[in-house]
Amino acid sequence: MKNCWQTIKKPILLLAPMAGYTDSAFRIVCKNQGANLLMTELISADAIAHFVGKKQVTSNKIQTNPTYKLMEFQKEEMPIIVQLFGKHPEKFAIAAKWIEENLSPAGIDINMGCPAKKVIASNHGATLLRDQARGVEVVKAVRVATKLPLSVKTRLGWERDDEILEFGPKLIDAGVDALIIHGRTYKDGFANVSRWENIYALKSKIQNLNVKIIGNGDIKNQTDIMERIGNLDGVAIGRATVGNPFIFNPDFLSLPEKEKMEIIKKTIIEHAKLAFEIKGEKGIIELRKHLLAYFKGHPRAKNLRKSFVTVKSLSDIRKALIAMYAIDIL
Ligand SMILES: Cc1cc2nc3c(=O)[nH]c(=O)nc-3n(C[C@H](O)[C@H](O)[C@H](O)COP(=O)(O)O)c2cc1C
Numbered sequence: 629m630k631n632c633w634q635t636i637k638k639p640i641l642l643l644a645p646m647a648g649y650t651d652s653a654f655r656i657v658c659k660n661q662g663a664n665l666l667m668t669e670l671i672s673a674d675a676i677a678h679f680v681g682k683k684q685v686t687s688n689k690i691q692t693n694p695t696y697k698l699m700e701f702q703k704e705e706m707p708i709i710v711q712l713f714g715k716h717p718e719k720f721a722i723a724a725k726w727i728e729e730n731l732s733p734a735g736i737d738i739n740m741g742c743p744a745k746k747v748i749a750s751n752h753g754a755t756l757l758r759d760q761a762r763g764v765e766v767v768k769a770v771r772v773a774t775k776l777p778l779s780v781k782t783r784l785g786w787e788r789d790d791e792i793l794e795f796g797p798k799l800i801d802a803g804v805d806a807l808i809i810h811g812r813t814y815k816d817g818f819a820n821v822s823r824w825e826n827i828y829a830l831k832s833k834i835q836n837l838n839v840k841i842i843g844n845g846d847i848k849n850q851t852d853i854m855e856r857i858g859n860l861d862g863v864a865i866g867r868a869t870v871g872n873p874f875i876f877n878p879d880f881l882s883l884p885e886k887e888k889m890e891i892i893k894k895t896i897i898e899h900a901k902l903a904f905e906i907k908g909e910k911g912i913i914e915l916r917k918h919l920l921a922y923f924k925g926h927p928r929a930k931n932l933r934k935s936f937v938t939v940k941s942l943s944d945i946r947k948a949l950i951a952m953y954a955i956d957i958l
Contacts, residue, residue: 649669653911724774
């Protein structure tokens with residue numbers, strides 16, 4: 629299989645993983661709007677190593693396992709990367725090998741940026757920025773275990789913006805094909821603005837190597853994509869995609885209002901159908917937060933809020949859309 633990091637032409641437009649938001653249905657919606665690379669939300673390498681290590685694990689048992697459910701993706705999501713988190717190199721290796729053999733995604737990503745309290749408390753995610761030696765060991769172990777393209781999604785540093793200039797080259801030496809860098813430190817959490825200067829500096833420093841560098845943080849529209857990309861190979865966009873997958877579509881903003889509205893309505897229906905096909909009623913319930921985001925700022929949204937947060941079926945969604953746009957669109 630071709631290496632996705634080498635075959636996608638600049639700009640790589642990655643839908644940044646967001647646990648609880650970027651499920652299969654939303655990923656497909658974003659791809660249809662122009663995202664050219666997708667990633668699952670973070671999945672525990674320990675949990676995968678645990679279930680694949682069990683003797684006599686039936687395929688039925690695997691398929692109902694909650695961790696497996698998070699890893700599952702549809703064919704049309706390719707190229708999609710499975711993201712793992714953890715701290716034990718040997719468990720990452722078991723997980724990566726199993727994923728390669730059973731799911732064949734376009735790549736594996738290692739999370740070294742998540743600042744969530746429970747992730748940090750278990751020495752996972754962004755703690756690998758503090759324990760760089762362990763981070764490097766994890767990459768080496770996965771590099772040996774699988775031929776799949778390998779990336780690390782990380783931040784500028786644990787507490788300083790320039791740590792990535794030292795850590796990045798170590799990860800590259802250990803065998804990554806790409807680094808996705810959020811322009812904040814662990815200490816920032818999501819506070820302060822993202823700072824991309826050291827992401828550009830890292831790319832300049834390693835420009836003679838064939839390693840892709842993707843910038844991430846606070847991209848809000850197409851102008852930001854163009855202004856921020858600079859010498860980088862691409863950008864990853866997270867929060868601004870919720871309610872606005874059209875951010876990936878360079879032509880969307882210049883369309884006449886009526887056409888835009890048609891695309892929004894069609895996309896919401898497409899999203900709802902996919903959510904229902906893939907997850908059934910649970911998919912529709914999980915879609916509620918997306919519906920609120922799609923309609924944010926719309927003059928009728930306030931009065932219709934209750935109907936969005938109680939949808940249980942495709943027909944409820946159709947009714948909410950008709951009320952929203954006051955015309956029969958279907
Ligand atoms: C609700 C939420 C969930 C997230 N989940 C993940 C995750 O599973 N894996 C990951 O690497 N980053 C995760 N992130 C971080 C985003 O991928 C991204 O790095 C961050 O939001 C900054 O980009 P943005 O400003 O475009 O949103 C999450 C962010 C949010 C807001």
